[in-house]
Amino acid sequence: MPDEWFDINAYLKIGDNGVVTIMSPNPEFGQNIKTSMPMIVAEELDVDWNNVIVEQAPFDTTKYTRQFAGGSASIRSSYDGLRLAGATARHMLRQAAADAWQLPLAEITTAAGMVHHAASGQSASYGTLASAAAGVSVPEEVELKNVRDFGIIGTSRKNVEAKNIITGKPLFGIDYRRDGMLIAMIAHPPAFGMKLKSFDGAAAEKMPGINKVFSIETFPRGFEKGLFDTVSFTELVAVVGETTWQVMQAKQVLEVEWEPITDVVETMNIFGNIRENRIPGGLESTEEHERRMEQESGSGTRVSRRDGDPEAAFARAAQVIERTYTAPFLAHNCMEPMNFFAHFTDEKLEMAGPLQAPEFTESTLAARFDLPKEKIDIHLTRMGGGFGRRAYGHYLVEAALISQQAQAPIKLIYTREDDMTCGIYRPSYHATYRAALDEAGKLIGLHVKAGGVPESPLFANRFPAGAVDHYLAEEWSVDSNISIGAFRAPRSNFMSGAEQAFLDEVAEAAGKDPIDFRLELLQRARENPVGENNDYDAARYAGVLELVREKSDWDNTPAGASRGVSAYFCHNTYVAQVLDLTVTDGKPTVDRVSCAVDCGIVINPDAATNMAEGAIVDGVGNALYGQLTFRDGVPDQQNFDDYRMIRIGEAPRSIDVHFVRNEESPTGMGEPPFPPVFGAVANALYRATGERHYRQPFLGERELLG
Amino acid sequence: MAKFTLHVNGNEQTVDVDPATPVLWVLREHLDLPGTKYGCGIGQCGACTVHVEGAAMRSCSLPVSSIGDRPITTIEGLSEHGTHPVQQAWLDHDVPQCGYCQAGQIMSASALLSHTPDPSDADIDAALQGNLCRCGTYLRIRSAVKSAARSANS
Numbered sequence A: 001m002p003d004e005w006f007d008i009n010a011y012l013k014i015g016d017n018g019v020v021t022i023m024s025p026n027p028e029f030g031q032n033i034k035t036s037m038p039m040i041v042a043e044e045l046d047v048d049w050n051n052v053i054v055e056q057a058p059f060d061t062t063k064y065t066r067q068f069a070g071g072s073a074s075i076r077s078s079y080d081g082l083r084l085a086g087a088t089a090r091h092m093l094r095q096a097a098a099d100a101w102q103l104p105l106a107e108i109t110t111a112a113g114m115v116h117h118a119a120s121g122q123s124a125s126y127g128t129l130a131s132a133a134a135g136v137s138v139p140e141e142v143e144l145k146n147v148r149d150f151g152i153i154g155t156s157r158k159n160v161e162a163k164n165i166i167t168g169k170p171l172f173g174i175d176y177r178r179d180g181m182l183i184a185m186i187a188h189p190p191a192f193g194m195k196l197k198s199f200d201g202a203a204a205e206k207m208p209g210i211n212k213v214f215s216i217e218t219f220p221r222g223f224e225k226g227l228f229d230t231v232s233f234t235e236l237v238a239v240v241g242e243t244t245w246q247v248m249q250a251k252q253v254l255e256v257e258w259e260p261i262t263d264v265v266e267t268m269n270i271f272g273n274i275r276e277n278r279i280p281g282g283l284e285s286t287e288e289h290e291r292r293m294e295q296e297s298g299s300g301t302r303v304s305r306r307d308g309d310p311e312a313a314f315a316r317a318a319q320v321i322e323r324t325y326t327a328p329f330l331a332h333n334c335m336e337p338m339n340f341f342a343h344f345t346d347e348k349l350e351m352a353g354p355l356q357a358p359e360f361t362e363s364t365l366a367a368r369f370d371l372p373k374e375k376i377d378i379h380l381t382r383m384g385g386g387f388g389r390r391a392y393g394h395y396l397v398e399a400a401l402i403s404q405q406a407q408a409p410i411k412l413i414y415t416r417e418d419d420m421t422c423g424i425y426r427p428s429y430h431a432t433y434r435a436a437l438d439e440a441g442k443l444i445g446l447h448v449k450a451g452g453v454p455e456s457p458l459f460a461n462r463f464p465a466g467a468v469d470h471y472l473a474e475e476w477s478v479d480s481n482i483s484i485g486a487f488r489a490p491r492s493n494f495m496s497g498a499e500q501a502f503l504d505e506v507a508e509a510a511g512k513d514p515i516d517f518r519l520e521l522l523q524r525a526r527e528n529p530v531g532e533n534n535d536y537d538a539a540r541y542a543g544v545l546e547l548v549r550e551k552s553d554w555d556n557t558p559a560g561a562s563r564g565v566s567a568y569f570c571h572n573t574y575v576a577q578v579l580d581l582t583v584t585d586g587k588p589t590v591d592r593v594s595c596a597v598d599c600g601i602v603i604n605p606d607a608a609t610n611m612a613e614g615a616i617v618d619g620v621g622n623a624l625y626g627q628l629t630f631r632d633g634v635p636d637q638q639n640f641d642d643y644r645m646i647r648i649g650e651a652p653r654s655i656d657v658h659f660v661r662n663e664e665s666p667t668g669m670g671e672p673p674f675p676p677v678f679g680a681v682a683n684a685l686y687r688a689t690g691e692r693h694y695r696q697p698f699l700g701e702r703e704l705l706g
Numbered sequence B: 001m002a003k004f005t006l007h008v009n010g011n012e013q014t015v016d017v018d019p020a021t022p023v024l025w026v027l028r029e030h031l032d033l034p035g036t037k038y039g040c041g042i043g044q045c046g047a048c049t050v051h052v053e054g055a056a057m058r059s060c061s062l063p064v065s066s067i068g069d070r071p072i073t074t075i076e077g078l079s080e081h082g083t084h085p086v087q088q089a090w091l092d093h094d095v096p097q098c099g100y101c102q103a104g105q106i107m108s109a110s111a112l113l114s115h116t117p118d119p120s121d122a123d124i125d126a127a128l129q130g131n132l133c134r135c136g137t138y139l140r141i142r143s144a145v146k147s148a149a150r151s152a153n154s
């Protein structure tokens, strides 16, 4: 360790011995940006990666931009800024050497943490120059490396936190401790459509170790909710005590009465746009949802895009195919349940824990408690998964309210059941696709009508829009009091499966190979696109299909296996997959998944591969088993005994991931490899069983197909 | 409340707790060993896996009163500096994503290797079927367990 550190800028400091500390600005939840973001800084700084120490940056909007984990955009939106941070520092080190040696800046070069002057043979390490470099004025413009000269970006570097993870270090919010800290848990209504009526905490308060039982109101009526202030249950009973086990026991003897809600109107303030949101009363059930979706799909829809004359195309079609796809609600089920530390004092509100969207939550806390932001301090811990769930920061408001009322530092912990039954789910969706084929089997018309409870999943301008002359996209939605939120590749995670399974069926009806069929459509979209606003680059889309065709050896299906293909573009990254499976006595085994990705420049290939593998496992799991169903507002699944998650024995036997090599700016990997899996599974299952699967999950609690 | 003397990671420690308290919470909150994780509390996810007399057990479902003097090993005590072959293999394969499940995975895998030094894929799947990984790192886990077996046997 150095004796002295010199701050060069918000992203890095250099020690007098040449060790460099690089700050990783964004929240980490397994996407491994804690390694890949600093790699970008280190690349431009031109330092030996072995001399780099990585630290999680504090949440600080004055120093960093977009400290947000979501939208697969951490790398994409920070790439330029991170390069600049490294390049600026490198420039300042060169300038310091030029000044010291009285030589022209242009003749000073760098390599692996050293500054050189070739002609005079002089050299100095970054460590010896750090002090002087810190005083150099920040240049207005700096030169960035040519991407062909990258030596860190594009090479696999190990996860900087791996050692701490495998030795069980306290990295997560749930591990956070403070002297005098108490543990808090909440009780929320057992059903959506219910609210707190009254409670009696006397028995619970008498339990050993229990400090206090009281109610809290997360958002009072009329509070202007922001984008990520979703929460179903705003009145909760809090139990505060010394240890988690004691609080869990006390929760069980808590006497609470709940009552049905009537329709609620909440006020939303979405970036200054005030609108009202009606939440219906009633106790909803999955059966009712399915009936309503069927009904809405047949009536009240909004047209989102129309090209050509779809009605006429369908009228003259030689063949029309119509299929309907559905998917259930899903719970995020992060392995680390929701939790947060709060210490509310007269001076400030101090918080620590797992959170994807601190900037939004900070604004919410400021409004809810009428505090200036300077008095709110949010420390970001590593997250035990996020998947979108931890963008919704209601649990920070709850923790702060509990600390305020208990007048103590507290850590709020959700039990697994609290976590699974408190809402913010992936919505339930429904999509009907129709295709019109002419005599020659050419696709002349496409009609998609999609909706869900409570939002539509439609992306009207995505493929195959732009590739079909006559195209109609419509959408609809059904109100619900079950709250929803972003879930790994929101909406894409359903639309991709429906669309890619449908195209497979259309290709078959047209008598074409499924990859050829897609490539022909993409060629049309590239050469002579229909309409404007087509949200994809047809050449890059085709590129991943071609790559996966080659890598999977598409024309030679292994003996006994059945394969399905799928491709999708979302969050700026293109992904195609070929999935092989075998069905033995009704039991599917995924033997292999080949995955081709175009995410531009790949920062850390092995880490990007890990993301793709995880997304594929997640997709296979949700396609086959994932579902959260309701009866009278009560979730049927409340813990992992009845919420079926994919386990190791059901994971694919092998996954190979291939990246398109290009020099496009990097895009994200967290979400894009997830949506295509659903279609690949459906298409492979069809080839294995002769049966098309339209309803997710394809297996559910059943062990066998059929 | 009652006093229990536990043998954890080679140390003897006495706690004064409700006898029904699961070992998980005793480790996390009384013995300052937070590496063992809570995931479900009902023996379904494996995040809380520890070794009791060398066997993998779900500490969320083990009342502290049931332990007696059987030795417990947690992730913090598996090796002194993270050098157990399973931990090393986890590093070599860069297994973790979020990392939350991994202590439990490593404890299950190391228990497997202690009685099945050369496990087949089926052995690995069977031994780790109780350990959920929401991030989906199962393929790396399989490869890492096999490398750990090779390095321990060589």
Ligand code: FES
Binding pocket: B037, B038, B039, B040, B041, B042, B043, B044, B045, B046, B047, B048, B049, B058, B059, B060, B061
């Ligand atoms: S916490 Fe023990 S098995 Fe899940």
Ligand code: FES
Binding pocket: A030, A335, A384, A385, B096, B097, B098, B099, B100, B101, B102, B132, B133, B134, B135, B136, B137
């Ligand atoms: S690494 Fe995230 S749950 Fe396994």
